[in-house]
Amino acid sequence: MKNHKNAAMLARAxxxxxxxxxxxxxxxxxxxxxxxxxxxxxxxxxxKVVAGNFGPLSQNAQGKIELPAPAARKYAERLAAxxxxxxxAFPEISREGKTRAKPExxxxxxxxxxxVADLNTQSRALAAVxxxxxxxxxxxxxxxGAVGNACKSCHDKFREK
Amino acid sequence: MKNHKNAAMLARAxxxxxxxxxxxxxxxxxxxxxxxxxxxxxxxxxxKVVAGNFGPLSQNAQGKIELPAPAARKYAERLAAxxxxxxxAFPEISREGKTRAKPExxxxxxxxxxxVADLNTQSRALAAVxxxxxxxxxxxxxxxGAVGNACKSCHDKFREK
Numbered sequence: 001m002k003n004h005k006n007a008a009m010l011a012r013a014x015x016x017x018x019x020x021x022x023x024x025x026x027x028x029x030x031x032x033x034x035x036x037x038x039x040x041x042x043x044x045x046x047x048k049v050v051a052g053n054f055g056p057l058s059q060n061a062q063g064k065i066e067l068p069a070p071a072a073r074k075y076a077e078r079l080a081a082x083x084x085x086x087x088x089a090f091p092e093i094s095r096e097g098k099t100r101a102k103p104e105x106x107x108x109x110x111x112x113x114x115x116v117a118d119l120n121t122q123s124r125a126l127a128a129v130x131x132x133x134x135x136x137x138x139x140x141x142x143x144x145g146a147v148g149n150a151c152k153s154c155h156d157k158f159r160e161k
Numbered sequence: 162m163k164n165h166k167n168a169a170m171l172a173r174a175x176x177x178x179x180x181x182x183x184x185x186x187x188x189x190x191x192x193x194x195x196x197x198x199x200x201x202x203x204x205x206x207x208x209k210v211v212a213g214n215f216g217p218l219s220q221n222a223q224g225k226i227e228l229p230a231p232a233a234r235k236y237a238e239r240l241a242a243x244x245x246x247x248x249x250a251f252p253e254i255s256r257e258g259k260t261r262a263k264p265e266x267x268x269x270x271x272x273x274x275x276x277v278a279d280l281n282t283q284s285r286a287l288a289a290v291x292x293x294x295x296x297x298x299x300x301x302x303x304x305x306g307a308v309g310n311a312c313k314s315c316h317d318k319f320r321e322k
Contacts, residue, residue: 045209052203
């Protein structure tokens with residue numbers, strides 16, 4: 001009886017875990033996303049969160065927006081945290097589908113992994129700069145630029161235009 | 162001259178930061194997303210990453226999938242990390258638009274913030290369970306259930322059906 005209740009509770013938890021988009025699709029009676037589609041959607045969400053946190057830092061570095069130091073630090077720490085998610089956001093199952101990820105990601109994995117590791121390194125370095133009260137604006141700009149270059153290096157090689 | 166080069170580099174970095182979806186839209190000559198749309202898309206991405214990490218934990222707790230202990234720990238730590246992003250994923254600007262977020266989020270903010278804090282507390286508790294080598298399956302299931310309930314409590318009150 002208790003197990004039954006636990007199972008029902010967990011089934012409900014999983015229904016929640018399906019997320020807004022999937023629940024909507026299910027409510028419409030449409031097909032559930034395939035594991036492949038789900039993996040691609042997850043990856044794209046990860047990169048949207050990466051971009052959402054890097055964006056304000058980049059705009060601040062360009063003088064387009066003001067960003068108090070605690071906000072910059074928060075964005076940079078979140079960027080570093082979620083950048084770490086990218087390294088396993090490209091499972092084999094996500095190779096085919098509605099994605100701009102090039103097949104070379106899976107055929108030249110060592111090079112791809114190196115570029116992903118660089119994104120992680122540069123993101124952590126940026127977070128470290130924003131955590132230092134004595135960091136100079138030039139250091140911040142250089143660190144932001146290094147993250148941008150890490151993004152670009154990988155996109156140039158492994159993402160469809 | 163140097164400043165000019167830096168500015169160009171940073172502008173490129175921002176273009177990267179716009180993310181795949183936005184860049185695609187721009188390439189099509191369509192309108193750029195409004196700040197409101199962007200905030201809503203970011204929020205939905207955050208919750209997709211939440212769900213993407215909670216999903217395997219919930220399925221494992223239900224006995225639907227196997228999950229080695231290090232994988233469970235990784236998912237739980239990522240869930241806890243990104244759950245922290247949800248607390249400021251509901252800026253005033255994201256109130257109107259293509260969203261199921263109810264207006265009560267902004268009119269009953271104290272209650273909403275309490276439920277978001279509970280998600281964070283339960284996610285960290287789950288991560289702590291997965292980090293313990295001596296954790297019993299029942300403890301894991303209870304911790305997963307508590308996260309699921311935290312999701313549900315907030316959805317029931319603050320999300321459109």
